[in-house]
Amino acid sequence: MTTGELATWRALLDTTTELRRVLGAQLVQESSLSPADYQVLLALSEAEGRRLRSSELAATIDWERSRLSHHLARMERRGLIRRDGCSTDNRGAEVLLTEDGATMFRGATAPHMRAIKKHFADALTPEQFEALADILRALRGHLHSERADVPAGGAGS
């Protein structure tokens, strides 16, 4: 690995850290929702009937189950979501958006989009967007191909 490649890696870490910080701070200040809250509410508001099985929600947003459990407990306390037993599987829990949660989410969306535009989208040219999308596809593809490689027992690099 070259010095430049390492520097680019560090730049990627630093820049994304800062972007998350700026956008996260703005989100929580404007709407009292953390990025994590937003992610949960987004997934729920896009789901059929604004409800999801807990495990499906975890899969959708790619969270560990226990993290989700803890977070849902906190969100339930705040009245953003509710948990309900599942009719077809008595072990299961259904998570559903409350009216309050939906309202909070709606109120947060527009300013958040504006912030993303301001701090991210406005910084790049259309060509850079395309290049970035390509790069991210390549990175994601690479990560996933590795994941498939190892368990199969194929030869490594």
Next chain:
Amino acid sequence: MTTGELATWRALLDTTTELRRVLGAQLVQESSLSPADYQVLLALSEAEGRRLRSSELAATIDWERSRLSHHLARMERRGLIRRDGCSTDNRGAEVLLTEDGATMFRGATAPHMRAIKKHFADALTPEQFEALADILRALRGHLHSERADVPAGGAGS
């Protein structure tokens, strides 16, 4: 903001989250150092005499002071660093790398670099690296220019 731009933003979040997770997990498993530990040890090992004023360290790695204080307390318990009063300013603390800390860091470096190469560097072409470096420069520049804009009260872009 277009749908594609938003999708690229989401892809950036998701992909960097996953990269951090994979590389962080590998780092902690191979060397018992968290990414945060690594960042602190890297800054210290590059510093003059392997020591830094606490506030300079915070500035170097761009952390809140209280976060650093908490983290240093934990690292000190583990014997990775030591804190020492400062001779020129009795309020100040000097943070210095212990032998153990230096050894741990050295042991972690090579595997970590290999992991970065494997999961990140190997996924991209030289052209993509250049494009990515450009994009990150643009993003960083944009973020910083905003920061300078607002307090001064000048006209926006």
Next chain:
DNA sequence: GAGCTATGATTGACGCGTCAATCAGCTGGG
């Protein structure tokens, strides 16, 4: 249908990060 294992979900403990409050020591004005 009794026991075994697998699965959906939660819990507790503990390390981490943020915010607000605090402590200690420096510094400048009277």
Next chain:
DNA sequence: CCCAGCTGATTGACGCGTCAATCATAGCTC
């Protein structure tokens, strides 16, 4: 000199995330 105010650093409380353990139920095998 003394106090007011600033700065370097730490602390405590609390929300968050991970890991391992747990609980309850489903579903399979005999």
